[in-house]
Structure formats: C-alpha cells, structure tokens
Amino acid sequence: MNTTIVDDVYTFVRDKESNARTYAAVIDRVFTAGDAARLTDTEGRQYLDCLSAAGTLALGHNHAAVAARVREFLDSGQVQQALDLTTPAKYEFLRSLYGVLPPDFAAHAKTHFCGPTGADAVEAAVKLFKTATGRRTVLAFHGAYHGMTSGALSLTGNLAAKHRVASLMPDVHFLPYPYSYRCAFGIGGDEGARVGLRYIERVLTDPESGISTPAAIIVEPVQGEGGVVPAPPEWLRGLREITSALDIPLVCDEIQTGLGRTGTMFAFEAAGIEPDAVLLSKAVGGGYPLAVLVYHSRYDTWTPGAHAGTFRGNQVAMVAGAATMDVITAEGLADQAEAKGRLIEEALTSLAGEHPEIGDIRGRGLMWGMEIVDPDGPADALGSRPADGNRARAIKRRCLDHGLLIESGGRHSAVLRLLPPLVITPAEITEMATKVEKALVDRG
C-alpha cells in the first residue's frame, strides 16, 4: 500500500467509527501483518508488540500451531457455529481447560460458556451467585476493571466510563485493593495490605456497616487496567479466609491474568487458594472471542436457559483456545513468563533509577507497569508523587514512534503497561527496554 492509501484507510475508518474508539484513537497506524511479538504496518515499519491485543494474544500473532489447528478445523467440514450444542471442538476445549485447571478445583468445576466477551463472563457470574445465594449485593475493589456492559461496568472502579451513564446495577460497593504506592490507608507495604483485610472483615461483619452480605466478591489477583497492581499472595489468602469463614463466594477475574501470564497458569495459584469461580476470556480463545465462567458445582442452581446467548458456541475459538492451552503447557510458558518477568523487572528497575518520572514499577510474570509521576510535584504521606497522565501519554507516543506498542492504564492513565506475548524472547525484552529508554530520554 502506498502512503496515500494508508492515510485514506486510517482516516476513512476514523471518520466512520464512533467517538468511543480506544486504541485506534492513539495508535494512528494500519497494521497489515503480525508474527509472534512483531507487527508490520502499511509503510513497512516494524513494531514490537507489548500490547498483545490487551493481553489476548498469549502466543503472539499467527502462532503456527494454533493457525494449523484452526486451518485443519476449517477444512474439516465440522460444524462452525453450534449455539451451545455438543461438538468435538467443545469436547477438546473442555479437555484442555480441565487439564490446566488446578486438579482440586477441576474435580468439582462446572463450566458455563458465555457470550464471547469477558464482560459477559462477569455478567454470568453476577447472575449465578445472586441466584445461588439469594443475595443482592456484589462487592468489587477500587481500581477494578471488569468490562463495559452494564453489570460489569457497575463493578468497575474507573469513573470516566460510568459517570454519564444513569442507573447502573444497584447494590455494588467497593473495597480497598492493596495498592501499596497509593495505599488507601496511607500506610503501604505489608502493613497497608493487612489493614485493608481488617477493614474488609469489619465491613462484612459489622451489622451497621451499611453493606449487606454479598452474593459474591469479585477480584482480579493482579489488577490490569487499574494500573498493574499485583495483590500480595498473603492478602489474597486472607481474603479467601475471610470469605470462606463468612460463606461469601469469591470470584477471581482472570480474564487478563489467565493462562500463564503472571508466572502460574492462573494468578490465584500464586496464593495457593481455591476461589469459588474463575472468569476467563482473552487468551482462553486463542485470539478468537470466547469467555467462560468456571465455578464450583455446589453453586449450579441455574435452570436451563438461565444465561443464554446465540454466540456461546464459537467453535473456532474453542479450537484455537485448546491449541493455545496445549502449547502453553507443552512449552512450560507459565514458568518461562516468570523468568522473563525477572528480566523485565531488572530492566525497569534500572530505568527507574535513572528517570525520576518513573514513580513506581510493579508487576508479575509478563504483566508490568511503570507509574509515571511528576517528579517535581508534592509528595504524599507515603512519598509518592502525583500521577502524570500527560507525561505518560507523551512517552507512550514516543514508544510508538520508536516501534514499540504499549498500553496505558491506572489512575489518570499514568501507568505505562507492558503486556508482551508469552513467546517474547529475552533479546526482545532487551529491545523493549532500549525503546522505552529512548522514549524517556528523547523528549523532542
């Protein structure tokens, strides 16, 4: 494609699409090819993709094993769309899924195939646990992101997307998440997390807290869109203990963390807990739309059709998802994510030492964030400087110009997020760090 056509493509689509465009509003490129962690645009420019379709592409672009299984399936004459009918593709998918779930959880787990986005798995969980418990309240956390449908948005912390939308789901309350750098209690560290747990316990047991016993508590073991905030394993264990003691279902939203990204197949495994339900989407469809709610069979109180939907039978996604899980397991990519994550941590630690605008770095496995601050702004009680979304935006833009795709998120969009595919190589991690450094240094 020549440049004129490229401009036309970008401009034409921009003019026709809604104002709610997200990534495309900032990334003014048209990508034509993808291979593992690499993208190429219409002008032949190469990019290192550390966005991975918001964490969806666990194996990067066009992974050969996934593509081969999909191609074989498409040529096989099998049913391509099947509502929720039983098919060989569903059988293979469930076999792979139950093979990667922790055995104790898998032994009693039931799976509901949801409408194909993560948000629908959230909606399904809310409905299931309200039905099973007869309760109406649902609790989520400050900084949580659970999606954009009405119920999921109600459970999302970020106010920007919801303050102009009237009448979201009622009976939702938010609890403090252990975000040490901006600790809700001004304490931070392990003690801040412990105080947070004590607060949660008190809210749930105080007959005058104003919050009735919830149908469920939904938590991301590592908050993604909220600014890459990993919950300390002890905190998650504490939350599990409190919820078990009070008979409150605990739902782990692993839509972004799921399938090896954080160094274990599921992020909750790092805490050694067993949730009552797990939500999966993104990676579980191998790059195609699929979402599942996996839960303890004791809650299976639904009647037939209780959470229906036409596109709950995405066969291609089931095939690609099964292939993806098989590759992650066969190649030990979860363990590799942990090792590669240490390389990222080293690189970011070194950058943070040189650049005071990096206020905090945090992450786990292949999910990292750099919180960009105004280094000259007033420090709060914890010594943290004000979040600087404008500066983060400029750095992100320069990353793009240097051929690196990253995300931003967190409060004021000041956290630059690295979500590379699990197949990123150590050499590419070095390249990524070099590009980030260039973007920090070159302010032109």
Ligand SMILES: Cc1ncc(COP(=O)(O)O)c(C=O)c1O
């Ligand atoms: C943790 C988490 N939950 C839910 C969702 C919503 O998924 P979807 O955008 O597919 O609806 C996301 C999306 O980023 C997510 O990160």
